[in-house]
Amino acid sequence: MDKKATFNVSALLIQEGNLWSMQCLEYDIAAQGKTADEARDRFEKTFLGQIELDIKENREPFTGVERAPREFWDMFSKAKPPKDCGCKRKIS
Numbered sequence: 001m002d003k004k005a006t007f008n009v010s011a012l013l014i015q016e017g018n019l020w021s022m023q024c025l026e027y028d029i030a031a032q033g034k035t036a037d038e039a040r041d042r043f044e045k046t047f048l049g050q051i052e053l054d055i056k057e058n059r060e061p062f063t064g065v066e067r068a069p070r071e072f073w074d075m076f077s078k079a080k081p082p083k084d085c086g087c088k089r090k091i092s
Contacts, residue, residue: 005061007051007061009024009025010024010076011023011025011043012075012079013036013039013040015036018034019032019039020033020034020035020036020039022040022043024047024068025067025068025072025076026067027047027050027062027065027067027068028067028068030043050062
C-alpha cells in the first residue's frame, strides 16, 4: 500500500540578473533556471528528489535539512505574489 504525505511549504521566486531562483523557506532547498517557469520546474524536481532520497535511505523526508536563512524569510515577508504565480500549486 502506498503512503501519501502532504508538505505545505512557502517558496520565494527571485530574479537575479538573467537567472531566476526558487527558494523554499521551511527547508533550505533551491533551484535556478533561465525563466521563472524553469526555476519552478527544477525546484519541483529537486524537492521531490530530496523526498525520494530520504525514503530510499529509510529517513523521514527532510531529516537534517535546515530552514532557509533568515534573509529569505525577510524577503518573503515583503514580497507580493505575481498575478500568475501558480500559488498553492500541488506537485506529485
